[in-house]
Amino acid sequence: GTNTKVIDGKAVSKQIRDEITAEVSRMKEAIGVIPGLAVILVGDRKDSATYVRNKKKACESVGINSLEVRLAEDSTEEEVLKHISGYNDDPSVHGILVQLPLPSHMNEQNVLNAVRIEKDVDGFHPLNIGRLAMRGREPLFVPCTPKGCIELLHRHGISIKGKRAVVIGRSNIVGMPAALLLQREDATVTVVHSRTNNPEEIIKQADIIISAVGQPNMVRGSWIKTGAVIIDVGINPVEDPNSPRGYRLVGDVCYEEAVEVASAVTPVPGGVGPMTIAMLLQNTLISAKRMHNFE
Ligand code: NDP
Missing domain, CATH: 3.40.50.720 (NAD(P)-binding Rossmann-like Domain)
Structure with missing residues (x-):
């Protein structure tokens, strides 16, 4: 009808990205920390490559550091796990994202379980999902x-x-x-x-x-x-x-x-x-703030 509101996700996400930009720069000035997001892309699916490129661009636009590793389609699960483990230990990385779907020879569950829950900005770790489902519990990240x-x-x-x-x-x-x-x-x-x-x-x-x-x-x-x-x-x-x-x-x-x-x-x-990417940036900022006790 004539009164139907069109919910403009582009405009809202712009507003959120502006808020994040301000927070990222406030954090950098106050404690010298820049939030970092690491993305792992396995294989050469065109859609996945596009999503990863968009996420990287979005990070840059708000001042978040983005790291990326691209692995061949025929990489082993061990290689993916090795990169996750490296990012788990890297203090400049506050969020780790494994672009899904993974090639079919890999076990998605093993891979997602390997991401340190404190860096699980996608919110897909079973502990985060479990806490989301439980009353009185708080997930570290929401998908x-x-x-x-x-x-x-x-x-x-x-x-x-x-x-x-x-x-x-x-x-x-x-x-x-x-x-x-x-x-x-x-x-x-x-x-x-x-x-x-x-x-x-x-x-x-x-x-x-x-x-x-x-x-x-x-x-x-x-x-x-x-x-x-x-x-x-x-x-x-x-x-x-x-x-x-x-x-x-x-x-x-x-x-x-x-x-x-x-x-x-x-x-x-x-x-x-556009909201999905804005929330990824927000989760990365939340993670960096939490790791550095910055409010
Ligand atoms: P999945 O294919 O994983 O899940 C689809 C779900 O829809 C399943 O639970 C399935 O039921 C159910 N379903 C399928 N057919 C019917 C039907 N005829 N009637 C009722 N339910 C049905 O998809 P995703 O959840 O990953 O994605 C869903 C959509 O959202 C896709 O179009 C995807 O591109 C889009 N998407 C958009 C994002 C964004 O940022 N805007 C992000 C992620 C996804 P069952 O469990 O029984 O199989």
Whole structure:
């Protein structure tokens, strides 16, 4: 409808990056420490290379040091573990990120478990996830994409407490931690996944929808309650002969239909995407501050 708010993730993430820039320079002046993020990229997946390049650029733009190691597709798990161990011991590194997915001959669990929990800026270590799930416990880091979703709600003054929230998707990196976070924020949370019966019926009850599925335009306008808030994490390429690349990106939610019923909705691109990187920078800053007792 005419009152539907478009949640501008690009603008919010810019604001957050400006805040981080100021904090990084304050820290450098006060104690001479520059936060550092180390990224490990294995193999030559184009999308992974793009993500890593964007993360590096984002670090530079706020004054965070970025270190990077690129390993060949046929590297061994031991080599990856060796680099992780080096970064674990390196005092100039405050965050370590292993770009996923790893080549199939490696055990993702072994690799992620090797990252020192104090440097786990992705928040994927089972101890961090476990603490996120437990009442009265605090994770050292919250996974970036779900954290970005909640930050968007907060910064738009959308209250979560007591609301009925539906998360679509239950992956370890987005859906599951998003559901845990919403519950920590006192929402009543339902998780919809590929085996859910009558997903429309459940989604229609939501005051807040976070969708992380990976199916273009799956959620239709008729599935959405009037006035609901929609956070669309999905990034899905669809063929588009009018676009110079031959494709364009759309979300999981049919945007044109959603704007007619929702009270607020994130666009794709320009919604959750830029927030994810901003949260990674924020987690790296948090880590550096914590390691140096800097407030
Ligand atoms: P996964 O493929 O790991 O998980 C997808 C989830 O969606 C699974 O839990 C799956 O269920 C569920 N699902 C699949 N089909 C359906 C369906 N028809 N109905 C209901 N649920 C379904 O994906 P990710 O969580 O890694 O990513 C999800 C999307 O978010 C992708 O488009 C990805 O590109 C995007 N993404 C965006 C980021 C950002 O920064 N904006 C960051 C990370 C991801 P089941 O568990 O039963 O298989």
